[in-house]
Amino acid sequence: MECDFLLHKPMWSHKQPIKLDFKIVVAMFNLITLSFCFLETFHIDVWSYFRDHRLVNWDCTLRTAISDIEVDHEEITEETYRKVPGYEHEVQFGVLTSFAYALEGGMGEIVVATTRVETMLGDTAIAVHSKDKRYAHLHGKCAVHPFNERKLPIICDDILVDPEFGTGAVKITPAHDPNDFEVGKRHNLAFINIFTDEGKINSNGGADFEGLPRFAARVAVVEALKAKGLYRGAQKNEMKLGICSRSNDVVEPMIKPQWFVDCKSMAKLALDAVMSDDKKIEIIPHQYEQEWKRWLENIRDWCISRQLWWGHRIPAWYVTIEDDQLKDVGSYNDHWVVGRNEQEAIIEAKKIFSGKKFEIAQDPDVLDTWFSSGLFPLSVLGWPDVTPDFKAFYPTTVLETGHDILFFWVARMVMLGMQLGGDVPFRKVYLHPMIRDAHGQKMSKSKGNVIDPLEVTNGVSLEGLHKRLEASNLDRSELEKAKLDQAKDFPNGIPECGADALRFALVSYTAQSDKINLDVLRVIGYRQWCNKLWNAIRFAMMKLGDDYAPPEKLDVKFMPPVCQWILSVLNKAIAKTISSFELYKFSDATTAVYAWWQFQLCDVFIEAIKPYFIDSKFESARADARHTLWICLDTGLRLLHPLMPFVTEELWQRLPQIEGSCREESIMISDYPSVIEAWSNEKIENDMEIVNATVRKLRSLRPQSDRSERYPAFAICRQHDIANTMRTYEFEILTLAAVSSLKVLTENDMAPAGCAVDVVNESLSVYLQLQGTLDAEAEREKLRKRREEIQKKHDLLAQEVNNAGYKEKAPLSIQEEQMRKLNAYLEELKIIDEAEQDLETRICEQK
Secondary structure (H helix, E strand, C coil): CCCHHHHCCCCCCCCCCCCCCHHHHHHHHHHHHHHHHHHCCCCCCCCEEEEEEEEEEEECCCCEEECHHHEEEEEECCCEEECCCCCCCCEEECEEEEEEEEEHHHCCEEEEEECCHHHHHHCCEEEECCCCHHHHHHCCCEEECCCCCCEEEEEECCCCCCCCCCCCCEEECCCCCHHHHHHHHHHCCCCCCCECCCCEECHHHCCCCCCCEHHHHHHHHHHHHHHCCCEEEEEECCEEEEEECCCCCECEEEEEEEEEEECHHHHHHHHHHHHCCCCCCEEECCCHHHHHHHHHHCCCCEECEECCCCCCECCEEEEEECCCCCCCCCCCHHHEEECCCHHHHHHHHHHHCCCCCEEEEECCCEECHHHHHHCHHHHCCCCCCCCHHHHHHCCEEEEEEEHHHHHHHHHHHHHHHHHHHCCCCEEEEEEECEEECCCCCECCCCCCCCCCHHHHHHCECHHHHHHHHHCCCCCHHHHHHHHHHHHHHCECEECCCHHHHHHHHHHHHHHCCCEEECCHHHHHHHHHHHHHHHHHHHHHHHHHCCCCCCCCCCCHHHCCHHHHHHHHHHHHHHHHHHHHHHCCCHHHHHHHHHHHHHHHHHHHHHHHHHHHHCCHHHHHHHHHHHHHHHHHHHHHHHHHCCCCHHHHHHHHHHCCCCCCCCCCCCHHHCCCCCCCHHHCCHHHHHHHHHHHHHHHHHHHHCCCCCCCCCCEEEEEECCHHHHHHHHHCHHHHHHHHCCCEEEEEECCCCCCCCEEEEEEECCEEEEEECHHHCCHHHHHHHHHHHHHHHHHHHHHHHHHHCCCCHHHHCCHHHHHHHHHHHHHHHHHHHHHHHHHHHHHHHHHHHC
16 A cells, blocks of 8 residues: 655755744854864964975866865776766877986886876986886986976986886886875976866977876877877776865876975874773774774874865965065965964954055965864854853764764864864764665766666656756767666666665665665565555554543463464564664664564564454453553554654554653653563463464465465474464464365374474474375475475584584583584484375385
């Protein structure tokens, strides 16, 4: 049955404008500005931010520096052509180009290789290993640049150069490569930037190449090298290509003047907060604590400036003094002042440059959004004012976020919180997995494989999916490929699943460690399960009746066994769910709740009590079943509510109330279930475990062609307590297994003729009398497979207990349990032998 309430949607839409109080925006801006200025007052050994020319990830399309987290690293294993924004034709990658530099004084040549041959226009040295005898005679000599006659010193750098790789000589471009940048600092080399912000060759690259886009220059440089006879060939080469996740452009390492923060001392505080014996923060799952340690022990200066206005403008002003020789902004690093506004900046400048005429100009750059978001725990509570909220709620309790921003956001919040707020911002960090598509591919706009959660919640046609792709910035070839993938994965679009089904599916996936391969079919399955919940409530409302009033108290001791059982296993589900929540094992919570609702309440209990409402002889049991059913639904819905809030609210509101009770207005604020000791009954649980196993075996024996026919059943019991259980629960077995009768036999009784047989355990085997419908060959094959299954389990366990050192290492209780299992397997094999012999005898008699 389809119900609208199962498809609850969020009360907002991405098409609706978000209204934000302007006062809040102004307050946030003031807080971030103040924090930047406030940090400036700390001593350099605690906090130090400075402006410097450093190598950054530069996006030539967006024309801004980007953070490491915004860079996706694409593995290139062979020669590859890739579409790059701004280029009509695809660009070649995965190729190592070799060329020669002529040596000064007619000493010959030295061959180098690179995957970015265009950067040779900015080369300022060639590095070799000091112990490489091939180049010993060149130490201190120079090569000559073929396009500008620049002299390139031959330097020794054993840190960078591997003499066994390639020619053993490495071209050095300090302004455009991270490793070369460090070499340049070690050897005091020139740093020559050859690119404009748009990624074109500038005047430093030479007149022949100036104005060319970088990848067009790559082709032009190769042709020029060939013309000069310096080209030495190319070969495929494995490499990692940095791609901006926002623009899909190839990231270019470039030197830019940026603001940086030296946060080594802060990182030490954040590291100790997690790794010390008296830790202040727990990271869940715990394996990420080692990643935390790795990041913070190797922390680098934090680049906090950006060139696109995605964040708050940096509250720093450059002071140009009248008698400065260089007038460009940023020419002198000691001419910067900080203030909350221009007036404060002028006052600060007058203090520093007293008596001098000057002009000030605010830095056009903005703060890295991770700086702004790193202040979030402080900003929402009113810092820097010591507000009632700040005193009551700082530190907060739990942060939940993705593991991919553990360093970029979480660590920054901890560092800023401890430095500015005086304590860690939260006590626990829960890191959820990252969602990928069903094939394990990272969702990316550039791939066109992003699944919009609103489309899963509300449903969307294949045409609608295609329209979303067409509105993206995918080029034509990528668009067509993405459409084909969508048609393959969602030939009929995505059906309306509702928020609850999506929520439950995502939570159930959290056991998958660091990533979730989201299969929409699984969400659809939970959508159908929501319908099953509705059907359970509908059944209950029919059987409870309009005048039903739930009892204030319940004495379970005198209830039918099946009612005692369902309450006892409900207790177990409650305990497991609560402990799973407390341990942040949310997938275990979904498993516990789902298993109880699906396999115990719906599949067993509801089916078992249906006869109570048909025959008048069950009047007493019927009343107990009603009360039990109401308790199960009320408790079960409250237990499920955090995982499926919308459907549980709707269904809970339909349940009858206890007379005179003051039930909460919403399930959301009602008490969460807790274990009720009086409900626990291990004996009945053990008995019902055998009963359910018996029912499953009997059902499996029924012929596929005739599921409606009821056949006589037999149970051969090899223990008295098993026989008693079969007799006690005969009615439940008859009902659930849909058999016409159940006769309990002992091991001394002859097995009934014309029966299909299966083994429940070493003490119990069941027979279903199929008479003329018995398929002997099918039964023979079934027994053979069962024998193989049991024999495999026996052999594996026997190998384990016979391993050297097992008796010395394994606890006695474990050894006893393993021996019990081995004996049980042998008993089951014996029962299968007897069944096979009996089957063969019957076949011979029929012949």
